[in-house]
Amino acid sequence: MALAKLGAVVLDCPDPRTLAGFYAEVLGGTVQGEGDWIDLEAPGGRALAFQAAPGHVPPKWPAPDASQQFHLDLAVEDLDAAEKGVLALGATPLDAEDRSRTWRVYADPAGHPFCLCAC
Known part of the structure; x- marks a missing residue:
């Protein structure tokens, strides 16, 4: 229980x-x-x-010498459309190198990392 x-x-x-x-x-x-x-x-x-x-000091990502504490995984139908939307709202891309993956990493306006994940 x-x-x-x-x-x-x-x-x-x-x-x-x-x-x-x-x-x-x-x-x-x-x-x-x-x-x-x-x-x-x-x-x-x-x-x-x-x-x-x-x-408030936002976490660093990626930073092997500093913990990011946690991050949110947000499931989306269309990665490109979701990316366009979160960037328009003020998100910052943190890992834009590999566009072939099924997930992408961003920071919200306060610096917390989150991922958009294809579902």
Whole structure:
């Protein structure tokens, strides 16, 4: 028997409202809350939360001497179309060298790495 269930994945960032808006555009869903904590209720009942972190330093990717902590894998039907969309929303490509792979790596506007993965 499990001791707990996952409530939300929480991302530290300098501006919770802005980062929640970025992921709402990428994933859909509803942004709720004010101030230092913003929730995104994504379709399918999943939740992401965004917490203000003064002095936030984004992870480095790739960096064998520094941990990226975690990343999100986002399943998409069309890698090229999804890439165009996330770049328009402010994502930064982190690994654009091998276009033949079924996944691509980006940083969100606060610097957290995420992957678009062909499903």
